[in-house]
Amino acid sequence: MAGAFAFPDFFEYPPYFTIQPTPETQRKQIELWKSLILRYCQHHKTHVLNLEEVDHPLFSNPRCDRKLSLDARRTLVDELAKGGGAEWLGSGRTRCVVLWRSVASWGEAMHAWACELGHQGTVVTVGEIADSREGPGGDFVGVDAEIVVRAARYLEATGKAAVLVGEGGDDTGVKFL
Structure with a gap:
């Protein structure tokens, strides 16, 4: 916009x-x-x-x-x-x-992005997702890490991802299934 x-x-x-x-x-x-x-x-x-x-x-x-x-x-x-x-x-x-876009909608867009870029079976950090310049419409350009984590938790609940919390707390990753 x-x-x-x-x-x-x-x-x-x-x-x-x-x-x-x-x-x-x-x-x-x-x-x-x-x-x-x-x-x-x-x-x-x-x-x-x-x-x-x-x-x-x-x-x-x-x-x-x-x-x-x-x-x-x-x-x-x-x-x-x-x-x-x-x-x-x-x-x-x-x-x-x-949440001008629902957590479920963010999650589904994030899953589509991961599938499009071949990230299934790999771990991508929350920071990498939030800073991504690739994907449909640049959905994640500038997105806050809080939204990425909430969307990842939604995907985890639906069986499409696993959230991996690192030791430092700021190195959370998402493994797309």
């Missing part, structure tokens, strides 16, 4: 940067934000969000001098997580994985 990201019209309105108290208005507001978070992350190939990043362009708009509070950001991610669009990383609820 080349080009600048086009923010929706609501991003210019200050009230949208405060969680609204009226249930129906709040529901609509949250749906707009959830869609924005997913589209923004997909456009920028962002997989992990740090909600404590005060001036993150997704959560702040200097043109209308507004920012979502940390509590509002958590509320939005909680709602996104309910539908499978995000998962919290750790108990502090400050970082999350945004």
